[in-house]
Amino acid sequence: MSQLTSIERLSLNQITTNQWSLQEAVEGCVRAELPWIALWRHKIAEIGLKESKRIIQNSGIQISSICRGGMFPQSTPKLRQEALDDNKRAVDEAAELGAEVLVLVCGPAAGKDIAEGRKMVEEGIQHLVPYAEERGVKLGIEPLHPMYAAERSVIVSLGEAVTLAQKFQPNQVGVVVDVFHVWWDHDLYNQIERAKGRILGFHVSDWIVPTPDMLMGRGMMGDGVIELRRIREAVEKTGYKGPIEVEIFNQEIWDTPGDEVLALMKERYLEHV
């Protein structure tokens, strides 16, 4: 297996340094010479879209994705419309910032019927696609780990994400492969192959043993059991050569000075990804 020799594809997913504001994160990336960043909408909202755009443009850093749209299943038509409107705003933000990809965390079912939830996700994407396409923004369906099926997304395997994406054109909808969410899947490598031409993003972190927490338990690359390099190479074999985001929800990392996090991240990226 071949090692990465530079950080030219490395992207800081901003949630990894949740302790930082958008401006601090961008400045941190500049200091660390990271070429990419993924922005979260609540961080954009803190200072406004215009100021966020100014900061990004002045930095020369490229945006790998905007997190996140989605949350399509809702219990009433009114709430579904509100969710769709919010997704349109997310598309607007991505377009304004020059981000090619809006990551979709599709949302849990509105009730107990998970099949119905999946149907609402498909309908939501259907409604959003023309709006996003006009603005040059691709929608990246990120299948989440099945342990989030009841609270964050009914799309919990790469296979179903690919099947859903394939109902649209490749320039409209694709998938985001996050190792933390998909590493357990016995059919992972077949599904990555199926995703050929549809992969819009690749996220890395690690699965720590024992897992300290369902949400905040992700680890730095190399601290867990995920075969990062094997998965990265499978993703590249499909033709994906885009940015590789480090996305880690972990209180300990959030309590660490951001510059230290970025330094460790770079080191572990070259060593383990």
Next chain:
Amino acid sequence: MSQLTSIERLSLNQITTNQWSLQEAVEGCVRAELPWIALWRHKIAEIGLKESKRIIQNSGIQISSICRGGMFPQSTPKLRQEALDDNKRAVDEAAELGAEVLVLVCGPAAGKDIAEGRKMVEEGIQHLVPYAEERGVKLGIEPLHPMYAAERSVIVSLGEAVTLAQKFQPNQVGVVVDVFHVWWDHDLYNQIERAKGRILGFHVSDWIVPTPDMLMGRGMMGDGVIELRRIREAVEKTGYKGPIEVEIFNQEIWDTPGDEVLALMKERYLEHV
């Protein structure tokens, strides 16, 4: 969908009343007029196999399964042999107690290579099958939730469990369907259909929102989001009419007097399963 009208198939998986010894659990079942119980080996070990057998035989209660064999992947041939020896003891216990099914929790990979872990599981089962068959004990592969892939089992979807079981004869190896572990699967109903003739057990509990804990966060039926009746009917459609075990890891339930747990369990079983 049709409601269950009696508790003739209801089984107490002993872990649900972990506060009770084997004897207390059996006495509790007698008081509650539960016809079935699933025994855990560490509870059998506390009083010995002979005494356990005596208690069970005197009670007239039937055993739905013994929990558990498995943990096949190990880092050295010696450790794999030890695991196999322990599985043989588990088979012996099941045979001695007159239990038809030994539940397999297959074990995590010995290192990072999850495919290698799955191979070791298959080899382990291969070695165990003749021994179990001679003693009239069937091996029930229980796919666990993917969140346990790193710590408890590399077999984390019903699909792969069925594929694995099909490498053996139906009287040798089957699968155990536990709603908590499989409810999230977009392909669940197809996989249940594929499992026709191989289902050796059906376990119920619920998925609570928000989920309080990865291990101890299971809920009583009706307290969560799982479509219990829909899954139960799909399982029955394959021809499975055997016991339905209630298996709940939950500290709050473990802190509740066992008789109360059994009363609630019966009520919820009729109402929700």
